[in-house]
Amino acid sequence: MKALSIPDLERIYDLLAEAIDAVPEGEVPRFLTKLALLAANEIGDAERFAGLLDSARRDL
Numbered sequence: 001m002k003a004l005s006i007p008d009l010e011r012i013y014d015l016l017a018e019a020i021d022a023v024p025e026g027e028v029p030r031f032l033t034k035l036a037l038l039a040a041n042e043i044g045d046a047e048r049f050a051g052l053l054d055s056a057r058r059d060l
Contacts, residue, residue: 019031
């Protein structure tokens, strides 16, 4: 799988921040869950997604 460039990652960050801002505050957890499930389906590998979850939880 090809890694995204820094400009692409920055664009994704901006798009995600804008999407979160546009969702009603109480719906943000549901939105993020839906997004995660869509991304997991796109990745198509449960173990890889589990590893990404672990990475995302680190250092919070």
